Amino acid sequence: MLKLSKLTDYATVILSYMVKDQTDLHAAQEISKVTGIAQPTVSKILKLLVKARVLTSIRGAKGGYLLARAPERITVASVINAMEGPIALTECSASHKDCGHTSGCEIQGRWELVNQKILNTLESVTLADMVLPVKQPEEVLIPISRLYK
Amino acid sequence: MLKLSKLTDYATVILSYMVKDQTDLHAAQEISKVTGIAQPTVSKILKLLVKARVLTSIRGAKGGYLLARAPERITVASVINAMEGPIALTECSASHKDCGHTSGCEIQGRWELVNQKILNTLESVTLADMVLPVKQPEEVLIPISRLYK
DNA sequence: TTAAATAGGACTAAAATAGTACTCATTGAA
DNA sequence: TTCAATGAGTACTATTTTAGTCCTATTTAA
Ligand code: FES
Ligand code: FES
Numbered sequence: 158m159l160k161l162s163k164l165t166d167y168a169t170v171i172l173s174y175m176v177k178d179q180t181d182l183h184a185a186q187e188i189s190k191v192t193g194i195a196q197p198t199v200s201k202i203l204k205l206l207v208k209a210r211v212l213t214s215i216r217g218a219k220g221g222y223l224l225a226r227a228p229e230r231i232t233v234a235s236v237i238n239a240m241e242g243p244i245a246l247t248e249c250s251a252s253h254k255d256c257g258h259t260s261g262c263e264i265q266g267r268w269e270l271v272n273q274k275i276l277n278t279l280e281s282v283t284l285a286d287m288v289l290p291v292k293q294p295e296e297v298l299i300p301i302s303r304l305y306k
Numbered sequence: 307m308l309k310l311s312k313l314t315d316y317a318t319v320i321l322s323y324m325v326k327d328q329t330d331l332h333a334a335q336e337i338s339k340v341t342g343i344a345q346p347t348v349s350k351i352l353k354l355l356v357k358a359r360v361l362t363s364i365r366g367a368k369g370g371y372l373l374a375r376a377p378e379r380i381t382v383a384s385v386i387n388a389m390e391g392p393i394a395l396t397e398c399s400a401s402h403k404d405c406g407h408t409s410g411c412e413i414q415g416r417w418e419l420v421n422q423k424i425l426n427t428l429e430s431v432t433l434a435d436m437v438l439p440v441k442q443p444e445e446v447l448i449p450i451s452r453l454y455k
Numbered sequence: 456t457t458a459a460a461t462a463g464g465a466c467t468a469a470a471a472t473a474g475t476a477c478t479c480a481t482t483g484a485a
Numbered sequence: 486t487t488c489a490a491t492g493a494g495t496a497c498t499a500t501t502t503t504a505g506t507c508c509t510a511t512t513t514a515a
Contacts, residue, residue: 197507198504215460215512215513220512241308367481368484368490
């Protein structure tokens, strides 16, 4: 289905919440309460995001997590990468090394092309884009004549 | 990892082979021999591709499979769709119906945006593109001044 | 020192995927 | 008309991946 893992989906829910008060520290437990995702799972996700430098953590009592940088600079690609590892449609897109189809290999280069296109797409969308209201206001076109009334 | 299933990868290997002699009928067994993929697996894949109208089948002795249309008109998206079902990054991209995150739903609309972009990409690449030699000749840029020499 | 956090890793359970097998239907040719 | 080759359909099993939990160690404010 070419789908993202549930954890990745959760991650975006969590991150969107954190965008709202970017400067605040959020503890795992707090995030769990707000999002309704079980606390151990939330922790797991947060840890992965820290490891990938999407979030920064502060340890100890009164510790918590915050965004590592502005939402405009956190790409969807980086979030997926944090949760699921390198974005690669096929084994071959990741590395030629342990590929089985030695016989059908003419193709390989092409998946890489598709893969690259998708990567570009995912890098063009940021967390900031994700939290925009679902329905963007339609652009209003004003007849030029109105400007002279 | 945002990856395709193995079967989808196999499918492209099989299809690329079939592109070579588009008019010929290919039996599952023959395809299995050529590609090195086990025959039952090949059959499974071929059946799915027929159901999705990517291939046409002819039953009975001397039967086999052939492409349902020109390689230029078989998109990567349709192959993925045949093997894995509708392309949807998240549950919500497919349908709002059975979605769990009622609380985090502001996001949903945005995955749909990303999903649409990816869908466009996958529809822009066809089987014909996949079988092209791996290295495309680089485009040669000629300084405009040369045109006047 | 204690309580509230995160870090890291190991483990279990559940779900999805891959692969196989079996039976039925179709058709060309002996 | 029968047989052999071939696809259709479906059910099943094994494997792999993913999700989810838990335990222990570390850090730090009060
Ligand atoms: S490296 Fe995978 S098909 Fe060649
Ligand atoms: S429909 Fe899935 S988050 Fe709303």
